[in-house]
Amino acid sequence: MIAEILTIGTEVITGSILNTNAQYLAGKLMDLGIEPIYHTSVDDNKERLRNVFKTSLDRADIIITTGGLGPTQDDLTKEVISSTLELPLERDSSMEENIRMMFQNMHRDMTENNLKQAERPLGSQFIENSNGTAPGIFINKNGKKIILLPGPPKEMIPMFENYVAGLIKEDYTIIQKSANLIGIGESALETELKKLDVYTNGFEIATFAKDGEVEIKIIGKGKVRLEVEEKVNEILDIINKKFSEFIYGYDNIPIEELVLNRLKEKRFKMSLCESCTGGLITSRLTGISGASEVLDRGLVTYSNQAKIDELNVKPLTLENHGAVSRETAYEMAKGLIEKTNSDIVLSITGIAGPLGGSIEKPVGLVYMCVMTRDNYKIYENHFTGNRTSIQNRATIKAFYEIFNFLR
The missing domain is CATH 3.40.980.10 (MoaB/Mog-like domain)
Incomplete structure (x- = not known):
């Protein structure tokens, strides 16, 4: 039909x-x-x-x-x-x-x-x-x-x-399942998918790119629901094994919701300090019911002075390395976790553009630091696109790094 x-x-x-x-x-x-x-x-x-x-x-x-x-x-x-x-x-x-x-x-x-x-x-x-x-x-x-x-x-x-x-309603079954990935481009993903033995009659596999992430959608069709469902799951298993390092979730559940659920499971409180994203990460998290159970605070420390006043970033660090640097991202996170009772924090600082870039530090350069009381990790990212796209991509990647850090 x-x-x-x-x-x-x-x-x-x-x-x-x-x-x-x-x-x-x-x-x-x-x-x-x-x-x-x-x-x-x-x-x-x-x-x-x-x-x-x-x-x-x-x-x-x-x-x-x-x-x-x-x-x-x-x-x-x-x-x-x-x-x-x-x-x-x-x-x-x-x-x-x-x-x-x-x-x-x-x-x-x-x-x-x-x-x-x-x-x-x-x-x-x-x-x-x-x-x-x-x-x-x-x-x-x-x-x-x-x-x-x-x-x-x-x-x-x-x-x-x-x-x-x-x-x-038709006496016919169409089953859809999606895998959601971050950290791999759509063209590279499609190339790798074609190498897998997952394409079969009556089943469609398509990729869709969004800001900072890619969706693999599997669509199965047939008259016997159980047979269609088994085949879709079989294809999804093959995809899981191949792309496990990039898959963060399934069926388009937003990554911020997965992060929130993981924080709830661990009974963790989290705080965020944002520069280039201007509160976008905090906003995405508070858009979900139940955010108050895990979010302690979100600070927008946009200027250098705000980083010094709110997060105890050393003026010498900013002078020697700049606001957009591994060192500043680390000190932002360290200052936030020392200031709060949070179990985990994320800091983010970068150049969203279109102005402000240089040869050494181009537009799209973004540093993030995820930190707990006994561990931390710093991430260097290079995003492309206009200002809005860079901010959105950085936001998605920030949630992805928190999610990976927690698991």
Whole structure:
């Protein structure tokens, strides 16, 4: 079964909102054994929508649309699709009564245009909307399943999970598993993967690069779930053995969450002192519920004076070696662990650019020091990209080094 996700709305096309609906639906369709081969977006224009929908009919077995089911003039989805399928719209008296009652319960006056939401293509069925006035619609015609869903995620997501999934689920299995790696580039990874005996019919292996990390995604397809799962696990085992030094986790669990969980297991408190990342590492960690159990403090010691005042970095160290140096990273970490009751600390100092680099110390040079009460390790890194990319890559690598140090 081939599926197409059709997102309708000028606000999506112009970038006013992020198309999270397509991302959500794609993942859910895979879970149901349905391949979302096409993602298409189109603005609120009748002719363009008609042309896009005709193309979808030619190439997909299941078409899911989001958006354009509301009461206003630019809500065109139902009208255009009904016309294209040559299914006249009919007013449903029960749905009309539901909409009237909904407005009455909300103590709001209902304008007449809201009643267009009580219309459905001949032979189709409504899908209940528990969080809004616009019901979804399910059409089954000529072997094609067409589902019209509202655009707001708070309405679309529960509608899909409560009603739509049962209408389209296939007797087919698609299983996805990911390995997440740091410290190896995508091109080198792909080259090494091709040397392994992991490629087989019905199973896809792909790599995806992100800032500072790479994902290996394994997608297995078949009718017998147990067989597909066993083969996916077999492939994952081979990948694990080959790339164990680079793999930090699986199935896209953020590395900061793995670090937090490891700290909890060890009952460790951690503190951070950041220069070039400006608090980004601390921010990523505090973005996870439960961070208060492990994080003591995060200091942004951006200037030389801050490093001296807050971390007791020696002025002579800064004069002789500079703020971006192994020696300064060490003294930052040492000053922080002596200042706190933390079990482990990380310091980071570097040149994020685009200015400030030199031949000896180019943009992208970053030093980190991870330290406990009885051990420490200093890491020299050379990152590429713009300022944001360097900061993001340094943040990911910092979590990776903490994670490795803990294990």
